[in-house]
Structures are given as C-alpha cells and as structure tokens.
Amino acid sequence: MQLQIGADPQASNDALEAHLLACARCTAFRRETRALDGQIRRALELPLEPLRSASNVVELRRPAAESAQIATAPRREGRPRAWALAASVALAVTIGLVFWSTQSQPALATAVVEHMALEPDSWNQHAPVPQSALDLVLRRSGVRLDRATAGEVVYAYSCWFRGRYVPHLVVQTSGGPVTVLVLRDEAVTREQRFEESGYTGLLLPVQGGALAVLAREQSAIDAAALNEAAQRVLQAVDFDAPS
C-alpha cells in the first residue's frame, strides 16, 4: 500500500481509502508524501527567463567541446536521417510559402501586432543582449545581423510566429525602443505602413523574407524616426546565413 501512496500520493480509490481508515501509519505517510509533492511541484515550476538572460549564460559556461557535441548531435545519426530532416524542412518551408503567400499583407501586420501582446516585457528592456545570446537567436532562423549598423539590441528571443521561429528583437533608439521581427520566408511585395492597436509599424520586403518594424504609438518615435530605424535594420540584416 505504501508503494501506491509513495508513487502516486494524489491517487484515491475505495480500497485505498478503506485501508487508510484503519491504518494510522499509511495515513501519516500519505499526508507527508502529499506535502512533499507540494514542494516538488513548487520546485518543478521553475520560472523561466527569456533566452537573453539565461540560456546564453549557461551556454557560455559549457565547455566548447560539449557545445559542439550538442550542436552536431542530431546530425551524427547517419545520412538517411539527415536527408529525412532536410526533406522535412524543405517540405515545411514549401508548404509554408504556398500557404502564407496567399495571405494578405494586412493579415501579416495584424499577426505582428497580435504577437506584441504575448511579450509586453520586451519593451522594458535596457541592458544590451550578450552577443552569444543574440547569435543563438539569429542562428535558429539562419539570419545574420550587423549589430553596429542595427543599433543597440536590448531584447532577443526566438519566437514562434506563423509556423516558424523568428528572431524577435528590440533595438534601443534615441526616441525609445523599436521592435523588429525578422521574418524569413514571409512574402511582402512592397513597403507597407500600418497603425493598429496602439502600434505604428512598417513591413519591408527583403530578399529572402521581410522585416516588421514597430514602435508604440505613445512613444517619441515618429514616422521619420521609425523609417530611419527600419532602414538601419534593413542594412544590418542578412538572410543568407544557413539555417
């Protein structure tokens, strides 16, 4: 009976409850185990900081040899798997391109604005993102960024957006923070300005994808400043990096 209680302290059934009525030792054991489980649950519900402040540090502390091992681990299982993975990625990209190219640009702008609501704290960052963390975020999406040109990046996170991971960056400008979503493989045919739900933004076509650049309407960033920030990021982004 103690095995059942110790393995699954929240479980309850007629036989167990009947036993507990007559067994003080098991009753005490369940009470203690349930208390322990509360502590285990608290321990497991580890708060997770965004990538910029946590995993980059962990990665920096990992010996280089181990980093390389992890980075290459999935590829060392053999050529067929590599081909399967490549085919899978190619299929996903193709499906994504076909599907999303049929969507209107306003839909993309709306999706970008809706994504902002998921990460409100991104606007409140001030400390520069460590280069290793930024590299990690960009590498996931096969993007390079010339940081000196783009400006001070104070937030960098790989965000799930329309079926893929995209770099979500916040660049600090003299007028305040500007959010940049680097949208590899999104089809934008022309520059588009939008104002929606308290945000003003630009969608810019780039070879290999698009950029979404946004500022909050109540910020000191006017259309000219937003455009200037967008142009800087546009010059800084390189989609050619292998993903």
Add this chain to the structure above:
Amino acid sequence: MAGVSPFEHTLASLRPELLRFALWLARDRQTAEDVVQEAMLRAWKAQGELTKPEALRPWLLTIVRREHARLYERKRHPTTDIDGLISLEDPALAASEDQQLDELRAAILRLPDDYREPLVMQVLGGFSTQEIATEMNLTQQAVLTRLFRARGKLREICGVAAAAGDAP
C-alpha cells in the same frame, strides 16, 4: 482574428510550460529549446490530428517528451553546472531565502533519468501512472516503483522520514 490562428495562440501561450517540461527532461536549456522548437514544428504540422481541444496540452507534452527521447535519449549530455542552471534560470532564485527549495531543485536535477522523467511527467505534466507506463513502454508496476524511489530520494533531501515497512 485575421493574422494568428487560435492554434498558434495556444501554442505560443503553452510554450513556457513546454520549455519548462523539456528543461527538466533534458537538464540543459539549449537542448530544451531545441526540443521544444522541433516539437512545436511537429505539432504545427500535425494539428489536424488533434480532434479534442482539451487534449492539446497533454498532446503537446507527449510530443515534447517523444522529441526529447528521439533526439537525445541515447546521447545524455551531462549538464556541467547544475547549480548554475538553477540559479541562472531566474536571478531571484540565486538569492532565494528558500534554501530547501533550491536544494530540492538540485536534487531533482541529479535524479537518475529513469526516476526524474516519470516524476516530471506525473507532477508537472499531469500524466497518470498508466499513461506514463504506456509512454515509456514500461509496466505500470515499474513506473510505480520508479516514482516511489524518486520520491524516496527527494524525501531525504527534504528531511522527511522515509517510509518504513514495505518499500520496494
């Protein structure tokens, strides 16, 4: 909603939970990020298979668990700095006055994989012992034994007296 589907919204909202689950399985943030990324891509592609919306969370957790097993089960990577991982995941934890909680986290991370995985699935994932058995391809009795022993090890850390008598 013109831009983002409800499925995507739900995926995004569950991502921290999936990442936390993956982190306890993998014991490495970068590995966990990779596992969740791949799992979300698989979920995205297979969303048509999900017929009951209420089953989304366990479905996603199962995908994460399988993805972790598929990619890394045979390549357990030692985490070089478990204490660092604990404290660095949340700066507040580093200065936590709850030393017992910190010690418990460290103890969970140090549990053998065979014990930690079913415990995380049960407590964090909400899986039943039968579901864990099915997922891990074990008998339910084996799962019960592993869970009992996992708690036994953690019980010592927390200073709770071990169960006497019929412990397996």
